[in-house]
């Protein structure tokens with residue numbers, strides 16, 4: 001099933017390349033928009049509940065969001081700079097860069113967002129992910145170690161609250177893919193503690209919340225049908241909820257720039 005066509009006025013032609021004009025004279029899907037996103041993902045995209053209490057804390061996230069209405073695409077651009085520590089050599093950096101780009105590309109084709117414009121109708125736009133490797137002006141610095149020091153978080157690959165991704169020489173595409181999910185706002189979907197009951201609540205673009213997910217039941221060793229890229233090593237499944245954070249930002253950007261209330265929802269992958 002394709003997208004429903006946007007309403008057309010008599011002044012618009014059948015050709016997809018021609019602008020569509022709404023009944024009130026608005027030129028629809030005529031402009032591209034972009035904005036730098038810089039937000040605290042905690043309580044904006046999801047809440048972590050530990051023993052019934054919502055956790056606070058900051059998870060600052062940033063990237064460039066491009067909403068390309070003319071070509072019907074959404075692009076999430078994350079500029080990365082890879083920096084080697086200790087005895088990290090150029091070959092380690094090159095390998096990490098390759099794996100990083102491959103991990104980011106694994107998100108392509110996984111999320112589609114439907115934009116509902118009261119003037120122009122609905123369009124479904126796939127989300128593309130790009131990871132330009134830069135030497136300055138990065139959104140995230142990838143710190144590459146032989147082994148992530150145990151003094152830094154758990155000593156495993158992770159993303160910090162202040163725009164650092166820490167990885168080691170053995171980090172491969174799957175892990176970069178998971179960590180990239182953090183960089184645009186996703187939480188871990190596994191429990192951190194054996195003692196506490198942990199849940200994640202995702203916030204939808206319509207402002208409501210999904211039912212809490214019992215993440216203790218997923219976990220790093222999980223294998224059931226609910227495990228995802230954010231819960232379990234080597235799993236690649238994405239859910240609709242993994243696109244909410246981008247839909248929230250697209251909705252806000254378009255509402256601000258178009259001056260009318262735009263609603264977004266995630267239509268792919270199916271629930």
Ligand SMILES: [Zn+2]
Nearest residue numbers: 178182187188
């Ligand atoms: Zn993680």
